[in-house]
Amino acid sequence: MSKVVYLDNNATTRVAPEVVAAIEPFLKKYYGNPSSIHSFGGRVRKHVEKAREQVAALLNASPEEIIFTGGGSESDNTAIMGAQALAGPDKRHLITTRVEHEAVLQVGHHLRELGYRLTELPVDGKGALDLDLLERSISADTALVSVMWANNETGVVFPVEKIAEIVKSRGVFFHTDAVQVGGKLPIDLQKVPIDFLALSGHKFHAPKGVGILFVRKGIRMPPFIRGGHQERGLRAGTENVPGIVGIGRAAELAASDLAEVAEREEYLRGKLEEGILASCKDVRLNGANRLPNTLNVSFEYVEGESILLMLDDLGICASSGSACTSGSLDPSHVLLAMSVPHSAAHGSIRFSLSRYTTEEEIDYTLDHLPAVIERLREISPFVQQA
């Protein structure tokens, strides 16, 4: 494949060249173990700690509040199970939403099987939560509220600042899956009273296999991997030094030009969105109040996988909430929760941009997409024949 127009950055991102450069010495030369007594290994330690400071700076948190993990899913799992354990045996109620990532949803379902009470809050047609309902759902036995900061499929941003205030005023633990927000929108953990927050490195130009769990100072988190003193004894195992150095550098890079990148992405996303709405009939925009980089649209009467395969032939990478692409038979739970009709959910496509997306790539996509939709509609039995 020659040309690649990568518009699937909510799935994963390119590792930034600056990040590759930062990691390289730790693969080639400085392979020592940070826990070693000898200086060859021991001096690697300070690079791990530097990375912790870089991540803390991105979140306006303290370095000791940052735990390195194996990724976003691990961070989500750990936060929820940890909070349930800390809340004690009398608090067996978890509140979350219907549109969470599977890494939260399935932990909730697991706890429900263990006898916990699970509340999954609905969203409206635009993907928004009812905060009054959220507040009313909190009861004396609620251990944790876990609400994502932004949705991976639609980009809809939840008012986590307000939600955190509500939850903390009731003395309940609050966790947020911020995987899609990290490096895209400002996060200030001095201001927002969040207890736990999950990030994933490869969503903001670090390599795969490294993530962050923020745990607020004062919370006595139980160990989640036993067998060593690493990460303050919470997560045993020799550190993923290249990954950690990489996520540190990626955090620094994101912090350096966050607003500027967001503005550029929003401009390009707007151009793509307007272009699609202008050139294709029977299109529906999914979600309001979104991340600057995400566009989720449904093309009626055609199916998502077919669109993706045709785009793939043109070198354009996107994703779909259609059933066929996921291997399941029901379309995206996020779109269904928003009452998007099945027919439109099957034809949904997500485009997600990054700091590396160019205007030329958006133009190229706009040049070719309408013909793909047109071609598939010619084949579709649901489009009236002329």
Add this chain to the structure above:
Amino acid sequence: MWDYTDKVMEHFRKPRNVGYIKDPDGVGEVGSLACGDALRLMFKLDDQGRIADVKFQTFGCGSAIATSSALTEMIKGKTIEEAEKVTNQDIVNFLGGLPEQKMHCSVMGREALEAAIENYRDGTTGQKKLEGRVVCVCFGVTEKKIRQAIRDNKLTSVEQVTNYTKAGGGCGGCVGEIQDILDQMLADRDSGAVFDGREAAAETGAEQKLTTLQKVKLVEKTIQDEIRPELQRHGGDIELVDVDGDSVLVVLKGACTDCGMTRFTLETLVQPKLREKVSGELVVREAY
């Protein structure tokens, strides 16, 4: 990323016989927008009774389009009797294989062909009717279709049944029932019994003679106990408006109202359930 064969991709990229025949001898339609795939197959015969022209229109994934295209190539030039012998496995073989999770595409092709031939023979609507008891409510899959897929493709697990028919792939509520059908058929297969007898039995619904009051009460009870919980699981709801003779008037609510699946919900869930529990003569309509 699916592991599609080159032949599948070739038929997807350049589908044969896409289009519409104005005055066809046979039309078959299966699937729906809500299910995620649908196929309309049309053919015209020549003087010798061979399929001279065949066209299709498909809404669906890459393999749905490819299997439709392949099917048209396979039946072109054949007599009805020859075309009738094409199985879903033949379509799969023609394409050099399909991913397991996509086998239902080949079954859809086979079903459209059956419906088109039925339409040619007896002038039925050409829309594949639901015959017998619906097991999978999410995708409107009948016990008959499940049994046929198990028999034709020698299936041995629920996962395979889902791959071939979609049954069990939605809310998962019918997985236990599919397992029961499978267990029974595997036991029969081992003992050398013939399946067809049971299939015939599966098609006959319950028939009782009821007074008007009994009928209304039974309709109410069935909606309350069996239909509402199912709809509520999907964020919807239902209300009984009236029962007039064999005509039942209902209103669908909640997520059902604007989901475009209302006709589908009535056809695959409400009406079959009421026919099964109350009377085979009932017709369910939506009140506006």
